[in-house]
Amino acid sequence: MVSFLIRHATLDDLNAIVQLDQGSNPHPWNASLIEEALMSRANWVIEATLDADDTIAQKNETALLGWLTASLLFEQSELELIVVDRAQRRQGFAKQLLSAWTEEMASKGVVEYLLEVRESNLGAIQLYRSLGFEEVGRRKNYYVTDQGKEAACLFTLSV
Ligand SMILES: CC(C)(COP(=O)(O)OP(=O)(O)OC[C@H]1O[C@@H](n2cnc3c(N)ncnc32)[C@H](O)[C@@H]1OP(=O)(O)O)[C@@H](O)C(=O)NCCC(=O)NCCS
Missing domain, CATH: 3.30.70 (Alpha-Beta Plaits)
Structure with missing residues (x-):
């Protein structure tokens, strides 16, 4: 049984996000741009929890399935990038990340x-x-x- 969690990303996620982006974004960002995003923007990831017989975890060491980064400027927030693992699409992960973004930004007055x-x-x-x-x-x-x-x-x- 696999369960999924959305949480804020931190710099500790840098390598996993770079790996995700390179494998699943047709126009990947370089690592320094991702690092800058993690330091200066709002970031969320969706990850699979690691059950012993979890086939997703076996295929993907990090079990990180998606990343969203967005900027905040007063009453506006701009989506900079959203990417979901190529092998895990059409399961609503992007929708969940986008909801996490808009819900939290709304609470900040966006x-x-x-x-x-x-x-x-x-x-x-x-x-x-x-x-x-x-x-x-x-x-x-x-x-x-x-x-x-x-x-x-x-x-x-x-x-
Ligand atoms: C775009 C992207 C983030 C979507 O991720 P996802 O997790 O597959 O999206 P979801 O499962 O949440 O999709 C929700 C709805 O969006 C629409 N949708 C998503 N991908 C679609 C596709 N390839 N074709 C048509 N509709 C699509 C559908 O309405 C879908 O609902 P449905 O599956 O019930 O029909 C993903 O394809 C991706 O990472 N692409 C590469 C990076 C990228 O292009 N990012 C956007 C840059 S602006």
């Missing part, structure tokens, strides 16, 4: 949530729309791709 996403990232866009985020603009040629460039879609959620 009334608007912001994020940017590549226009080709249709899965993430579907996820954000399912939570009530609305597209409010696009930045053309914002991200580099293998083929050239693509737009960033700007989404907000006001509460």
Whole structure:
């Protein structure tokens, strides 16, 4: 039996997050950027608890399945990155991380949530729309791709 826990991330999670991001983010961050995020932003991870016969734990030493990092600026909070282990998707982990983010930020007085996403990232866009985020603009040629460039879609959620 596997159970899952969402908690704040700390610098002790750095190596596991770097490993997760490199294996599951098509555009991984470098370790120093992740370290900076852990020191200066709000961070949550979702992890599997380690039962003896836990197949997830056997496959993934850290048992860390997802990470979300966000910045806080007065009444706004911006999602900087969310990533879920490639092998553990479509189980609601991203939704749970996003809920942890918005619930805690609401308790700090946040009334608007912001994020940017590549226009080709249709899965993430579907996820954000399912939570009530609305597209409010696009930045053309914002991200580099293998083929050239693509737009960033700007989404907000006001509460
Ligand atoms: C985007 C990402 C975080 C989603 O993680 P996840 O844990 O699989 O998402 P969830 O299981 O919480 O999905 C919740 C809902 O979002 C939507 N969704 C998520 N991924 C989707 C996909 N690939 N295609 C279509 N809809 C998707 C669905 O509505 C889904 O509900 P359903 O499974 O009942 O249909 C994950 O795919 C990922 O890490 N991608 C790489 C990093 C990335 O692109 N991050 C976003 C950068 S802005």
